[in-house]
Amino acid sequence: xxxxxxxxxxxxxxxxxxxxxxxxxxxxxxxxxxxxxxxxxxxxxxxxxxxxxxxxxxxxxxxxxxxxxxxxxxxxxxxxxxxxxxxxxxxxxxxxxxxxxxxxxxxxxxxxxxxxxxxxxxxxxxxxxxxxxxxxxxxxxxxxxxxxxxxxxxxxxxxxxxxxxxxxxxxxxxxxxxxxxxxxxxxxxxxxxxxxxxxxxxxxxxxxxxxxxxxxxxxxxxxxxxxxxxxxxxxxxxxxxxxxxxxxxxx
Amino acid sequence: xxxxxxxxxxxxxxxxxxxxxxxxxxxxxxxxxxxxxxxxxxxxxxxxxxxxxxxxxxxxxxx
Numbered sequence: 001x002x003x004x005x006x007x008x009x010x011x012x013x014x015x016x017x018x019x020x021x022x023x024x025x026x027x028x029x030x031x032x033x034x035x036x037x038x039x040x041x042x043x044x045x046x047x048x049x050x051x052x053x054x055x056x057x058x059x060x061x062x063x064x065x066x067x068x069x070x071x072x073x074x075x076x077x078x079x080x081x082x083x084x085x086x087x088x089x090x091x092x093x094x095x096x097x098x099x100x101x102x103x104x105x106x107x108x109x110x111x112x113x114x115x116x117x118x119x120x121x122x123x124x125x126x127x128x129x130x131x132x133x134x135x136x137x138x139x140x141x142x143x144x145x146x147x148x149x150x151x152x153x154x155x156x157x158x159x160x161x162x163x164x165x166x167x168x169x170x171x172x173x174x175x176x177x178x179x180x181x182x183x184x185x186x187x188x189x190x191x192x193x194x195x196x197x198x199x200x201x202x203x204x205x206x207x208x209x210x211x212x213x214x215x216x217x218x219x220x221x222x223x224x225x226x227x228x229x230x231x232x233x234x235x236x237x238x239x240x241x242x243x244x245x246x247x248x249x250x251x
Numbered sequence: 252x253x254x255x256x257x258x259x260x261x262x263x264x265x266x267x268x269x270x271x272x273x274x275x276x277x278x279x280x281x282x283x284x285x286x287x288x289x290x291x292x293x294x295x296x297x298x299x300x301x302x303x304x305x306x307x308x309x310x311x312x313x314x
Contacts, residue, residue, distance in 0.1 A: 057257070057261055063265055063266060
């Protein structure tokens with residue numbers, strides 16, 4: 001089993017195999033995303049009752065929280081890929097790490113904007129320089145920095161190497177985001193969902209959050225493979241495998 | 252049937268912005284992929300065409 005997994009992992013390092021793998025998986029991932037979003041949005045907008053204090057404004061949570069979780073998860077995935085890229089010099093890992101940055105930036109942007117919209121009626125302000133909000137804004141800047149650094153090099157591999165180092169430096173921000181509500185007094189509320197203990201959120205409000213979170217995971221995987229496939233194709237346009245692929249399309 | 256919410260403007264604008272970002276992130280790479288395949292196909296056809304022209308010129312010179 002382990003040997004098989006290792007072999008599959010190594011095989012995915014080959015651009016044509018990775019391209020075909022992505023091509024096969026993307027429609028399935030989008031289908032699962034569609035199902036998850038349909039159920040999650042239906043429950044979030046039609047099934048769960050309003051909150052006794054926040055009224056319906058708390059429904060913003062169903063886009064805000066999955067986006068925030070995914071923004072941080074994307075960074076951790078990017079860091080793992082960056083380590084693989086730096087240590088083993090696997091090009092597909094390098095590419096995946098680099099194309100994860102704009103996706104992570106997108107989720108961070110959703111989190112920040114929806115958070116501001118939620119904050120206005122509940123806190124009376126769109127923005128506060130509080131630890132959670134500020135560390136999340138820094139995450140967006142780190143994502144943008146990684147994208148900029150990668151784009152600044154003509155040599156993709158050199159750019160990916162430099163940006164991977166920046167990814168690893170930026171990892172320090174992830175625990176700061178997570179624990180900011182415990183370490184500092186913040187306007188942002190503390191964690192209400194606890195994976196390893198009782199959650200303070202009412203159980204009736206949980207199912208749409210789970211559906212939306214799972215849907216966002218599939219969405220991320222689909223977006224990652226889509227972008228990686230494009231980057232591979234763009235970088236390898238003079239390679240034999242790309243010519244064969246295009247040749248097949250022409251026929 | 253659109254549900255009537257308290258703070259409706261805030262709720263709907265959040266969902267709309269999230270949807271816009273997701274669509275931009277999802278559709279952008281899809282269109283780029285299509286554009287890339289089209290461009291590579293054009294390049295390959297052009298290359299094949301140039302190859303054929305060069306070959307026919309070469310044959311004519313030798314004839």
